[in-house]
Amino acid sequence: MSKETSPLWEVFVRARRGLSHTHVGSLHAPDAELALRNARDVYTRRQEGVSIWVVPASAITASSPDEKDAFFDPAADKVYRHPTFYEVPDGVAHL
Amino acid sequence: MYGNDFSAPDDPPGGGLLGEVEAAEAALREAAARARRSGAAPGEDLDAYFADVIEADQKIEPRDWMPDDYRRTLIRQIAQHAHSEIIGMQPEGNWISRAPSLKRKAILLAKVQDEAGHGLYLYAAAETLGIDRDELVELLLSGRQKYSSIFNYPTLTWADVGAIGWLVDGAAIVNQVPLCRCSYGPYARAMIRVCKEESFHQRQGYEILHTLAHGTEGQKAMAQDAVDRWWYPSLAMFGPPDADSTHSAKSMAWKIKRFSNDELRQRFVDMCVGQAEVLGLTLPDPDLRWNDERQAYDYTQPDYDELMQVIKGNGPCNRQRMEHRRRAHTEGAWVREAAAAYAAKRAEKKEKVAA
Numbered sequence: 001m002s003k004e005t006s007p008l009w010e011v012f013v014r015a016r017r018g019l020s021h022t023h024v025g026s027l028h029a030p031d032a033e034l035a036l037r038n039a040r041d042v043y044t045r046r047q048e049g050v051s052i053w054v055v056p057a058s059a060i061t062a063s064s065p066d067e068k069d070a071f072f073d074p075a076a077d078k079v080y081r082h083p084t085f086y087e088v089p090d091g092v093a094h095l
Numbered sequence: 096m097y098g099n100d101f102s103a104p105d106d107p108p109g110g111g112l113l114g115e116v117e118a119a120e121a122a123l124r125e126a127a128a129r130a131r132r133s134g135a136a137p138g139e140d141l142d143a144y145f146a147d148v149i150e151a152d153q154k155i156e157p158r159d160w161m162p163d164d165y166r167r168t169l170i171r172q173i174a175q176h177a178h179s180e181i182i183g184m185q186p187e188g189n190w191i192s193r194a195p196s197l198k199r200k201a202i203l204l205a206k207v208q209d210e211a212g213h214g215l216y217l218y219a220a221a222e223t224l225g226i227d228r229d230e231l232v233e234l235l236l237s238g239r240q241k242y243s244s245i246f247n248y249p250t251l252t253w254a255d256v257g258a259i260g261w262l263v264d265g266a267a268i269v270n271q272v273p274l275c276r277c278s279y280g281p282y283a284r285a286m287i288r289v290c291k292e293e294s295f296h297q298r299q300g301y302e303i304l305h306t307l308a309h310g311t312e313g314q315k316a317m318a319q320d321a322v323d324r325w326w327y328p329s330l331a332m333f334g335p336p337d338a339d340s341t342h343s344a345k346s347m348a349w350k351i352k353r354f355s356n357d358e359l360r361q362r363f364v365d366m367c368v369g370q371a372e373v374l375g376l377t378l379p380d381p382d383l384r385w386n387d388e389r390q391a392y393d394y395t396q397p398d399y400d401e402l403m404q405v406i407k408g409n410g411p412c413n414r415q416r417m418e419h420r421r422r423a424h425t426e427g428a429w430v431r432e433a434a435a436a437y438a439a440k441r442a443e444k445k446e447k448v449a450a
């Protein structure tokens with residue numbers, strides 16, 4: 001299973017209706033169809049999912065955690081994006 | 096190394112080993128939610144940042160900077176763990192076609208399939224550290240990396256399948272539960288998955304022995320014989336005694352390993368004594384007795400010279416296990432080639448349609 005003929009796929013599983021797909025791990029397969037079948041056998045032997053996505057690992061662009069501070073900085077000083085920032089006067093309902 | 100350490104439960108919610116796995120999972124979420132104490136910024140002092148994350152019981156993730164030695168240690172440990180799961184299918188695979196009933200056969204098949212799955216979760220975790228699957232497979236096939244020596248013992252009777260589930264999977268769980276708290280994220284997550292599945296393995300083995308031990312005289316004798324043969328090799332699964340154990344201190348500091356070999360072995364012995372009593376079987380150790388002072392059982396150590404011999408390749412089944420693995424890999428080549436050819440053909444067709 002060389003890298004060219006059997007590349008790496010990342011596997012995402014939706015555990016139940018109403019939940020989003022979550023990353024569970026990776027596997028090797030020659031194509032998407034086999035990746036799906038392998039994912040079913042490797043990651044959902046106990047009904048852990050109702051839906052599976054497989055994505056070629058090479059197609060993922062990631063922000064590196066090492067750049068965490070700089071990359072996510074712009075959100076750090078915007079506390080006003082959270083409802084808890086605002087003071088609600090006494091007696092106001094449904095806000 | 097079928098995992099070589101063990102974790103101490105802070106306060107297992109569910110109780111028992113499964114409870115500890117749940118506790119580890121909860122701790123993982125809790126640590127992730129906790130902000131890291133200020134300290135070094137990631138870009139400035141790499142070493143200090145790494146130490147900070149470990150200190151805060153948070154997880155190191157694949158794209159984080161890490162010391163080369165940490166990476167190398169993890170690759171070796173995870174790879175050897177994965178190889179153990181893969182080779183570990185053979186001793187029990189030996190009994191699938193001869194299981195005593197359809198129910199037992201279906202259960203054993205599911206168990207062995209789980210071990211294949213464990214190998215795959217672990218290879219995937221190792222690959223996040225930058226090593227290729229091909230390289231990992233080659234390291235096993237060429238004998239440059241080891242697998243747990245327990246799998247170099249033969250399965251002579253059906254009762255061995257029970258003894259393996261109870262003792263070998265049991266020892267593996269004791270080793271692996273602490274790994275659920277390992278500092279490397281992908282390994283910790285894989286171990287949580289593995290441990291939850293292992294608990295079925297241990298129970299099915301125990302049930303086989305319980306059934307045999309409460310059957311005819313002959314069946315009970317068969318169960319006792321299996322326990323007699325598997326007890327000491329299972330104790331040896333925890334590795335050499337602490338005094339002779341290499342790599343331990345660093346792994347402890349990095350929170351890869353959390354308990355020493357001897358601590359884990361003691362814990363395993365203490366668990367097994369009561370379980371053996373319920374089975375009505377005897378653990379083959381005349382010196383096994385409760386020590387009130389230590390609040391633990393005194394027991395006879397396994398033969399570590401024998402362990403070293405098996406690790407060196409001189410166990411009863413080393414050659415057979417490796418030959419079988421190599422043959423399976425070679426004989427499966429056409430399947431891999433056919434799947435690749437089919438994928439290439441379909442990709443070509445798609446391109447033509449698009450053109």
Ligand SMILES: [Fe+2]
Nearest residue numbers: 180209210213
């Ligand atoms: Fe396993």
Ligand SMILES: [Fe+2]
Nearest residue numbers: 210264293296
């Ligand atoms: Fe197992």
